[in-house]
Amino acid sequence: MDERQHLPLRRLPANRFRRAESRRGGGPMRTFELTRATSVEAALDALTAGAQAIAGGTELLNWLKEGIEAPARLVDINRLPLDRIEFADDHVRLGALCRMSDVAAHPELAREFPVLVQSLLRAASPQLRNMATLGGNLMQRTRCPYFRADTGLPCNKRVPGSGCSARHGDTTSAAILGWSDDCVATHPSDLAVALAALDAVVVVRGPDGERRIPATSFHRLPGDEPARHNELRSDELITAIEVPRGGTRFSHYLKVRERVSYEFAVVSAAAVVEWDGQTITRARVALGGVAHGPYRMELVGVPLDRLAEVVRLTRARPLPGNEYKVTLAERAAVRAIKEAMS
Numbered sequence: 001m002d003e004r005q006h007l008p009l010r011r012l013p014a015n016r017f018r019r020a021e022s023r024r025g026g027g028p029m030r031t032f033e034l035t036r037a038t039s040v041e042a043a044l045d046a047l048t049a050g051a052q053a054i055a056g057g058t059e060l061l062n063w064l065k066e067g068i069e070a071p072a073r074l075v076d077i078n079r080l081p082l083d084r085i086e087f088a089d090d091h092v093r094l095g096a097l098c099r100m101s102d103v104a105a106h107p108e109l110a111r112e113f114p115v116l117v118q119s120l121l122r123a124a125s126p127q128l129r130n131m132a133t134l135g136g137n138l139m140q141r142t143r144c145p146y147f148r149a150d151t152g153l154p155c156n157k158r159v160p161g162s163g164c165s166a167r168h169g170d171t172t173s174a175a176i177l178g179w180s181d182d183c184v185a186t187h188p189s190d191l192a193v194a195l196a197a198l199d200a201v202v203v204v205r206g207p208d209g210e211r212r213i214p215a216t217s218f219h220r221l222p223g224d225e226p227a228r229h230n231e232l233r234s235d236e237l238i239t240a241i242e243v244p245r246g247g248t249r250f251s252h253y254l255k256v257r258e259r260v261s262y263e264f265a266v267v268s269a270a271a272v273v274e275w276d277g278q279t280i281t282r283a284r285v286a287l288g289g290v291a292h293g294p295y296r297m298e299l300v301g302v303p304l305d306r307l308a309e310v311v312r313l314t315r316a317r318p319l320p321g322n323e324y325k326v327t328l329a330e331r332a333a334v335r336a337i338k339e340a341m342s
């Protein structure tokens with residue numbers, strides 16, 4: 001296949017506009033330009049001119065190798081001043097370029113936002129977390145096997161309008177909520193699930209200034225446009241994530257997966273709980289592995305002894321082969337709530 005690229009980013013020269021070339025599988029050589037931005041404005045100019053941002057490179061380089069992307073220009077954003085963790089009175093601001101491992105190792109965040117830190121520690125591997133950024137994590141794409149495998153089978157995310165092989169194919173890991181006939185994929189980010197339960201906000205900058213997108217609506221449902229994964233426009237950068245403070249101490253991230261580490265979630269649940277001894281006064285719950293983005297639920301005034309009967313995914317539409325996910329997700333939610341209270 002001609003369109004694959006393989007490029008070790010760290011070996012690229014630091015100068016602006018050097019041309020990088022790669023060859024794989026004996027196909028013709030493809031080139032792309034790499035620039036390094038030192039200000040947000042310069043990065044935005046590059047995006048407006050058609051470049052794609054690269055941060056840790058742990059996702060993007062895979063897309064190049066797998067033929068999912070073939071950008072003509074990349075802009076390295078690692079030198080932008082977007083790697084700070086700042087505590088304000090009512091929120092914590094996490095720079096988009098914070099490495100997953102730095103956020104996960106922050107003792108104050110671990111005390112105040114257990115669900116956030118647990119979601120990061122249960123993602124990927126230590127080596128990946130050292131490179132991977134928060135912004136890049138939210139921008140990662142589905143792990144649908146048809147999307148990732150370079151098989152040429154129809155996939156509306158890879159080739160819009162080509163069809164969806166998963167819809168009547170292997171649906172074991174597919175969505176049970178919010179899917180359309182054009183795409184039944186789920187989103188794999190653990191962090192996104194925790195942020196949805198925490199009512200976090202994704203802060204983005206574009207040529208027209210700043211926008212604030214609730215984490216609950218950052219990822220789109222597929223509808224008839226499955227190639228659009230989220231609400232970020234191609235000329236915008238994620239600059240930060242803001243997490244509101246207060247009521248987050250009793251929180252937990254539960255990840256159900258096929259092996260105990262270095263594996264994506266089959267289903268996951270993030271819970272942020274407030275209770276008064278006998279009654280859950282408020283539980284903010286988000287589910288992962290069930291839809292094209294986190295699925296948010298809220299429980300108010302639920303007696304503890306009725307918890308298991310109240311948590312029901314009444315809107316679930318399982319596909320043949322993934323009915324198990326409905327029960328699994330409901331039980332994961334209940335268990336995450338209980339773990340948060342313990």
Ligand SMILES: Cc1cc2nc3c(=O)[nH]c(=O)nc-3n(C[C@H](O)[C@H](O)[C@H](O)COP(=O)(O)OP(=O)(O)OC[C@H]3O[C@@H](n4cnc5c(N)ncnc54)[C@H](O)[C@@H]3O)c2cc1C
Binds near residue numbers: 056135136139265
């Ligand atoms: C083997 C493997 C296992 C993994 N397991 C898990 C897991 O269990 N759970 C989980 O949640 N994740 C997992 N991941 C995903 C991993 O967390 C992401 O690859 C990583 O977070 C991406 O961050 P990055 O900085 O490397 O992004 P890059 O690869 O640099 O970029 C990815 C995308 O994000 C865009 N981007 C990056 N930063 C910004 C920004 N600030 N603004 C706008 N766009 C931006 C890029 O343009 C690109 O489109 C896994 C990845 C791998 C390779």
Ligand code: SF4
Binds near residue numbers: 142157166
């Ligand atoms: S579910 Fe989505 S990503 Fe998977 S094959 Fe269908 S269109 Fe492609």
